[in-house]
Amino acid sequence: MSNNIVDDDSRPMRTGTWVTGSAHIITAVIGSGVLSLAWAIGQLGWIAGPAVLVAFSLVTLFTSSLLADAYRHPDPVTGPARNYTYMDAVRAQLGGRKVHLCGLAQCINLVGVNVGYTVTAAISMAAVESSWSCFHDGFREEDKCDVSSTRYMIIYGCVQLVLCQVPNFQKLSWISILAAVMSATYSVIGLGLSVAKVAGGGTKAATTTVGLHVSEGHELWRVFRAIGDIAFAYSYSTVLIEIQDTLRSSPPENRTMKRASFVGITVTTLFYLLCGCVGYAAFGKAAPGNLLSGTGFRQPLWLVNIANICVAVHLVGAYQVFCQPIFSFVESRCRQRWPESKFVTMEHPVTVGGGTTTATVCHVNWFRLVWRSAYVVVTTALAMTFPFFNDFLSLVGAASFWPLTVYFPVAMYISRAKIPKFSFTWAWLQCLSWACLVVSLVAAAGSVEGLIQSMKKYHPFKS
Template sequence: MAVKHEQENGLLLDDDGRTRRTGTLWSCIAHIITAVIGSGVLSLAWSVAQLGWIAGPIAMLCFAIVTYASVVLLSGCYRCPDPVSGTRNYSYMDAVRVNLGKTQTYLCGMFQYLYMYGIGIAYVITTSTCMSAIRRSNCYHEKGHAAPCEHKDIPNMLMFGAVQIVASQIPDFHSIKWLSVIAAIMSFAYSFTGFGLGFAEVIGNGMIKGSIAGVPASTRTKKLWLAFQALGDIAYSYPYALVLLEIQDTLKSPPPENKTMKKASMIAMILTTFFYLCCGCFGYAAFGNNTPGNLLTGFGFYEPYWLIDFANACVVLHLVGGYQLFSQPVFEFVERWFSEKFPSNGFQLPLSSLTSTKFWDY
């Protein structure tokens, strides 16, 4: 594919007039892993415990396949009508507008931003919980597991918010590559820690706990409710389709962006699903019917306390990057709206934002 590059004000531009994209296969994988491997990985052991040894792993594999199928379809929507040389769609809403029309754009846009807003709230709560878990872990180590070691979450939320105020000054989605790389490393660190602790616990027990049917419930209704809740937790662990086009818009070409995205997604899905299966299955094998909702913050493990602290700290650092990954599209939408509404505001947006299609023009 021939790509036209122009020089303007010292900047090398792509064929659409934006600053030349420099994203690679590896930066794309980092973005995807940051979006996919979230704190939900630590609740997968509980999910497997509710579904049992057969339905639990199969459910994770099915969600991985569905996610990858969605990626293949969406990645082809980045350029229209031709997926190699067509006009770019910079976001999920742009692709909806081109393919489904104005009404669907408003509807899908509303759900997309509500989804990303909800993810941000979940990340704030999870980060606060992990920060409190670090303090409780140290307290239990010093005073015993029966000690009253409860801590308030609100100060932790305020601290996380202050960090995000600073991180939100990153100008655009293209500039958070380094943050995604750090977040991806952190996600692998705490996922591997959870897997390693579960494996060690199984070896220490000398047996594999759990059953085919999963944790028993008092009634069929309650069992069905817990099973659906487990499926919801697994689905929550694969949340990146709605920011896929924003990630794809960071990639350089040639090769065509959709080919790089498909390859990166395949690698990322294999890696994340492997860690998901390891964390979920070994966590259930270690604790059986007593599997906690979160292996690190629910204290399925108490010792070594320093390793628990390290893993929780990795969760916090990862969610700093994850929050930005899901919030940058929201920030860009709000900034574009204010830029159009108040043209004399004195703030200058990045070129990538100024050349984007306006939501209110759909």
């Protein structure tokens, strides 16, 4: 290949910029988590709620900067070498058993996020059908409002079956840009509806006292789950390296990635603060778990439906952002393990389109087709089995925040910078890591308690 079509590692030339990087980040960060922030802030109160949200954003921005510097590592022979995945970075800079722990944490997070996005997209699509079925002349007909989200999970899974056959992450930039626009749209609609509700006097619940209400044990568990929901709202570090691997080499990828992270996290934090705080002002402690469905906004129907459609479209793209790292890891390992297998390695060209000038050649790999299809089927089945919005998102956020967003970026920085043990920098970085571990454990405990309560009254595949 000529030098103008390949990069310094002989792979196809990367063309991403801070704009596409920011779009990927916004797609990954502003997901279903934004819909639960009014509820989360409702459990924490006016002071603690925004403070916790801003604290998570600052920690994520700081550790993202550390992680961006882990993309390349010095090689004594070839110079700075690339780490194509999060696990590659951990392997190059930490090694040992930490690589396997990272792989396990990343797998749990990515699968959990994909399951959560399937649940959320289906809930939004079911909310659209429900609004047309049970609202007539401004009145709610309860007997027509029980719409199952199961079939929408199946529809969502079928869409992902097609999109998952896109060979690599770089070819999905257009999906991320579309998804970023969708996420901004439904966030603005949710914000606008909240502002209108506040201007109209809100609800009686909005006039109740704010702050932590822990007089009963279950309210304390709800506070813990709220922390997990906020943690989930910032769960993108696990795909940061993969996003960075789409960026062009000049200017340096870490500089571009830090700019993209700053833009992406700043934009999403402003959205989060506005949507969460104004949503809480509109509903008070009665803020729904999902702002755009269920007991959330019901009028005007057309605007609420547009927002829910935007949620579904956005999560189609967000699913791809989070599943591509798993695809890349499994397929690269299988190619290394069975390099002679035609089933694993051979690409079969397929011509799409009738004309000679308009025809497009797509490459089909049988292993990629079977493995990726199986992944989508499994995540869809899990979503149909455990369709609990708040509790599931909180558990995923709690389980992934400390190891992937804090521990590994900090540990790699300490190793890479050769920071002396027990020095001031080492000490405060360790304090940050341990504090975030405590937060994750507390949030996980609240999430598990919530899942147990939800399972007691749930009938699988019926709602």
